[in-house]
Amino acid sequence: MSEETPFAVRMQGIVKQFPGVLANDHVDFDLRPGEIHALLGENGAGKSTLMNILSGLYAPNAGEIAIFGKPMRFRSPRDAIKAGIGMVHQHFMLIESHSVTENVILGLATPRFRLRIKQAGETVAKLGEQYGLHIDPETAIWQLSVGEQQRVEIIKALYRGAKILILDEPTAVLTPQEAEELFRILKHMAGAGHAIIFISHKLDEVMQIADRITVLRKGKVVGRRLASETNKKALARLMVGREVLFHLEKAPIQPGKAVLKVENLQADNDKGLPALKGISFEVREGEILGIAGVAGNGQTELGELLTGLRSSKGGRIFVAGHDLTGKAPRDFIDTGVSNIPESRVEDGSVGNLNLVENLMLKGYRQTPGLFLDYRQWWQKSEKLVRAFDVQGASLRTPARLLSGGNLQKLILARELSSQPRLTIAVHPTQGLDIGATESVRKILLQQRAEGKAILLISEDLEEVQALSDRIAVMYEGTIIGIVPPETPREEIGLMMAGTPHKTETQ
C-alpha cells in the first residue's frame, strides 16, 4: 500500500449524538482498497453506530464522508449501496422460503423477474466460484447452515457491486470451522482489491485477519495500529484502558451433591427430527460441567429442555431432587434454575420495556402483595446496573436501545442475582467485549465457589476448557464422552467429530 493509494473510505470528524449518549465523538476513520481493517472497542464504544453511518442507515450530526475520494452525503442505505458499500449485519435479513438467487436479487428493480432469475443464478454461481463462496443458487435459505447464510449475504453485497464490505461481528454466530472458512473468503476478496471492515471482540481473530486496527473507546478513537506492530495484550489495554487477564484462577473445589440429574433424555428438534437420543449426566454443587460440540448436535435443544422451553419425548430431569420433567419455565425458575439463553433478543429481554422492568421480569413473583414495590426494584436495579457495568443507558431506557453487549450484561445481572441453585448458561460471553467476558467468567467461577451448579454450553472450546471441571462432548444428540478439561484440544476436537475418547471419566 503506497502513500498515493486513494482511500476507499475516509470519514472525518464524525459525530453522532443519541439522547443522552455521544455514540461517536469526532471519529476519523479510513480504509484502503485491498485492506482488512478491524474495528475494536468495548460494548457500546460506538462501532455499530459508525458503520451504520457509513452504510447510510443513520445520518451523522457532523463530519464528512468520502468514498474513493468523492465527498458523499447518504440519505439512505440505497445511496450507500450505489456508492459501493455493502453491509453484512449480525442478524441476517434473508427470506427463509426463498432460494439463494431470489434472495440475492430481492429488492432490486428487475423487470421481467422470471427471465432474469436464470441469468442472476448464473451470476451468483460465478461470484461464488470467483471468491470461493461455495453455494448452490437454487437451494432455499432454510436449508442452509448459519455460515452458508452469511455467504449468501456476502454474495448479495457483491452482486450489488460492493467494493467496500462491512461485517459487524460476523464470527459471533459461526463455529470455529465456519470462521476459518470466512477468513479464507475475506482474504481472497481483499486480494482482489476489495476493502473490508471487520468488527469483532475476539482478539485472536483480529490478529489473524486484520492488516490494520482502529480502536474506539466511549465514542472516540483511542488508537490506530498495524497488526504486524501490535499484540493482543496491547490491544486489550487500549480498548479497556487497563490490563486484562487472559488467564483465570480456578481454585480446586470438592464437588458436593448432584443438583441437576438428567436421565436418558430424548427430544425432537423444531423440524421434528430426533435432537437428543437418550442422554444422561449430572452436575454437582460447586461444579461447572461444560458441554462442547459443533453447533447443531443437540446443545440448543438441551438448553431449552433444562429451562422448560421445550418438552421431552422421554427421560427425566431432576433439580435438587424435584422432578421437573415436562414442567413449565415458571417451575424451573421457582426451583432455582436461572437461564442465560442463546438468543438474548428474542428470549432474554423485552425490547420495549425499560431496564428496571427487564430486571423485574422474573423476580416479581417473589414480591408479596398485589402492587409491586417499584421503588424497591428501582433501588435494586441501580445496584445491579452498577455491579454488572451496564453502560450507555439510564434505568428508563428501553432495552432495545442498548448495545449488543450491554443487553447481554443486563440479562446476566437479572439471572445471576437471583441466587440460583443451578445456572444454565448458553454461550454466556458471546458478543461481549474482553472486559465483560472476563467479569462474566469471574462471576461464573464465583458461583461455583459458592457451591452452585453450572451447566455451561458453549462453542468456544477455549472458554469451556478454562471454566469447566468436566467436559461432556455432544455428537449427533448423544454424549460421546466426558473428559477432564486438561484433555488436549485436538482430542476434544476429534470427539466433536464423532470419535469416542479412550480415557473417559464419569
Ligand SMILES: Nc1ncnc2c1ncn2[C@@H]1O[C@H](COP(=O)(O)OP(=O)(O)OP(=O)(O)O)[C@@H](O)[C@H]1O
Ligand atoms: N438508536 C439508538 N438510540 C439511542 N441510543 C443508541 C442507539 N443506537 C446505539 N445507541 C447507543 O450508542 C452507544 C453506542 O452503541 P453501538 O451499538 O454503536 O456500540 P457498539 O460499539 O457496536 O457495541 P457492541 O460491541 O455492544 O455491539 C451505546 O451506548 C448505545 O446504547
Ligand SMILES: [Mg+2]
Ligand atoms: Mg455493535
